[in-house]
Amino acid sequence: MTYTHDIVIVGGGGAGLRAAIAVVEANPQLSVAIISKVYPMRSHTVSAEGGAAAVIRAEDSLDEHAYDTISGGDWLCDQDAVEAFVDEAPKEMLRLENWGCPWSREPDGRVAVRPFGGMKRIRTWFAADKTGFHLLHTLFQTSLKYEEIARYDEWFVTKLLVEDGRVRGVVAIELSSGRIETITAKAVILCTGGCGRVFPFTTNANIKTGDGMALAYRAGAPLKDMEFVQYHPTGLPFTGILITEAARAEGGWLLNKDGYRYLQDYDLGTPQPGPVLRSMELGPRDRLSQAFVKEMEKGRTIDTPYGQVVHLDLRHLGAKLINTKLPMVRELCLDYEKIDPVKDLVPVRPVVHYMMGGVSTDIHGATPLDGLYAAGEVACVSINGANRLGSNSLPELLVFGARAGRAAAEFAAAQPDDGGDWSGILTQAEDERRRLERDLRGREGGGERVSTIRTEMQAAMEQGAGIYRSADSMAKCADALQELRERLPGVSIDDHTTTFNTELIAALELGLMLDVAESIVHSARLREESRGAHQRTDFPERDDVRYLAHSLIHRSADGSPRVEYPPVTITRWPPGVRVYGR
Amino acid sequence: MSDTTATSHVGNQPRPYRRRVPILWWVRRRSYLLFVAREVSSVFVAWFVVFLLLLVRAVLSGEDAYRRFLDWTANPFVLALNVVALLFVLLHAVTWFNLAPQAMVVKVRGRRLPPVLIAAAHFGAWAVVSAVVAWIVLG
Amino acid sequence: MARSITMQVARYRPDREAEPTMQSYDVPLRKDWAILDGLNHIKDELDGTLSYRWSCRMGICGSCGMTVNGEPKLTCATFLTDYAPGPVRVEPLRNFPVVRDLVVDIGDFMAKLSVVQPWIIRKDEETPDGEYLQTPAELEDYKQFSMCINCMLCYSACPIYGLNEHFLGPAAIALAQRYNLDSRDQGSADRMDALSASTGVWDCTYVGECSTACPKNVDPAGAIQRYKLTAATETLKSFLMPRGGR
């Protein structure tokens, strides 16, 4: 069976929901659908804790937000995109306020803001430390108001249908029934989020398997800056649960095994009792995570059953502040570590958190492939450059979700209704359906488990493409991935039930993740410099002569990757030195 | 959504399994049992109304009738019934006052009163009313 | 401490079984392991055919609700060691149709969400220039009811919902109250129809188990009771002052 819409949005997280509302507001005549492999309010945006940055205070300025973002991104950001972003972020955030988001408030009733890592001014809006949760639920509940938005909840998209350089729809499986359907559209917006699950230790939810990146890559759209993987300095050991940067913004300290605030040894400023913007614990994430590795090499971290850790000290903040501003941090520590941050030190270590790279788009969310748009973490616009600043991603998904929605609406409205010849598309869809049915029916047990290959892939990525990389480590990683790719067809799917077959989904996700992993490692190998989150021991310096450029990775017809280096767009902020704590 | 083509597919309609709630669902869990006991207390509330009206009638009919009423209350069956009724009515009172703060939000100068305080106020009122009633009855 | 624990897990594959059965697995008993980690161990190492929902594994996405030893729980926030020496029984949430293994059909709940109009309703047409002002105290008025993660443990705990699937149920009513009590909202009259319909608040007999089960302290039972009080006083007012009397 085939369903038809004007616009199909893949992903019901913050970006997808915002895009859907933008489409309806731009053109209520269009039929728009959200396809999501989980119910929208389960999307990973729900986990975001700390906050969302947007200039709102008189003493702040758009230029300063832009500068913090650009220097934080080690000058790899496209500055026209950043300017559009900082300009629209406050408007988007206010809209969200008008839609009912329960932002924390000042006593006089205005929205409150808090400091955040890498930001020179106090501009991060927050809803206690459940910002993403409130943002997502507000967007989802508001989207219910629009009856025009059709939803395919718990449908998994397996393929983009492309013909003559134009996207015409998707193929998706309905989880509850196992039905495989073709859903055609004049425009498709990818909002599928990031790919942290490619690594073993991540803050990312189980669903963050980089599907959209791989789908776009396979369909011929290039990925941009994939080598930039953000490690967040403070994850709980074992679970990888994030302790938000807000904990440090409120005044938390990072201590090594001697109780020493070690960041002062890494050119991040001198310790003060209270939090200082762009200094020490409020430095950018890449630098803090790198400092951890150096501390570990010096033997000054603490050994635990789940690896080396340092301590996050919140005790001096007191129960009252922790309960009002960081309630979730306390809840998570109590539940998952059985410790109370009011009295105890919190063990933390760097953890894979965010993908700066993604499907390459222009500042309207359009990819080079006609009819294909992308927004949110899956996309690379790029405003995050080589290192995203904390609290920039939530406003990003609002600003560029809305922009992609509007652009796709315009594109779709301009397309003729029948769209010409569908036979090629339907053949493609039929092939895809056969492939999936073969997977479901044909793959008898006896082979390797999905989890075996997944675990090996994750280990290879951590060893080869972690916080510090080298030509050697990455070559090994690439070999390992190649070997895993060859083993992939032999993976067994024991589950032949059509209803809610999560083993089939896991196998499909694994295939997509391998593509993403390869694009990360391939891009990283070719970038012979250190910039932001991409740190090479064999090329420790930034090289603006060769690499003030994006890596754009395409998939060639034979499946092999091909990388180009289009220049970074510089408008007003020429590359400079990143200075923190001075 | 419109169908433009129809092709066969592997998926079949899901066949969800519906479980029936057993008739005596509330014996399964302590908390449910307590809930049903609380609800059943209402029967004893009704019984008390009957009892009270019998008392009033007896008192109004004169000294003898009142005596007969008192004798009747000493009948072991009636006594046992009233003991049980008292237990249920106490259950009702305690659960009622405990739940009261959940249903009402009292604000004093913009601040919500802590629920324990509201519950305490209810229990206090209960003590006062009981004392006054006992004092009136016993003279 | 014992080194492993037996998990008895409900299985239901509609194309194979007429009704659910239990299957036992031994999983390592580790200090940090949640019930969910046990299930993941089963899926990754022992039996890939087990199906269940999960995502955030940090108690915020609301997908992993199941019945653990008879109680509705978030399995990512409930720990195996609390059930040692075992066995620990893991079943799908009660009161919902079972789709497969530990997966239940929540379509009914999703439909109910829209019924209570969970969005800001304003009578003025204009959108404001800036934010609506809202003091911390006004925020506090509805904050608790905005913490719902839609995990549906409350529906699973509520016997009244089990008996009558048309009952709007705890989380949906709490969500309506979340907006009713928001100082920015003017839509409580619009939500009245759904809330005081025959399937609305009046069906609730204040069993209170919803609030006991809720992992996020939303207190849906309180929300419902408070709404009953408001609705009843409103009705009384309209009886006493028939023509609106405003």
Next chain:
Amino acid sequence: MPKQRIAPILWLLFSAGGIVAALMIPVLLALFGVLFPLELVAPPDHAHLLAVIRHPLTRLVLFGTCVLALFHWAHRFKYTLYDGLQLKGLHTAINTFAYGGALLGSAVAAYLLLLLPA
């Protein structure tokens, strides 16, 4: 979905009855139902009680207690049968019995407490 006009009123009666029952019944039942019969406390003599009951305020309070307590019973009893025994199918009969009973009881109470000259 029809909006319920009656339900809120019945619920108010139920709630008021709940409070009154919780405040008044335990002490009265303890005295007349348990303590006096067991002779743990000596019952008041007839003249005193008659004087108390003759007082209009007492009559009003007792009447209110009876009516509200009966409506409290009717409401809970109805739901106990609906949910506890899953008899919702019989709702007409149950409603007639519960609220009919409450009305009848109220009438008797009115007769005894308000109409009978004492």
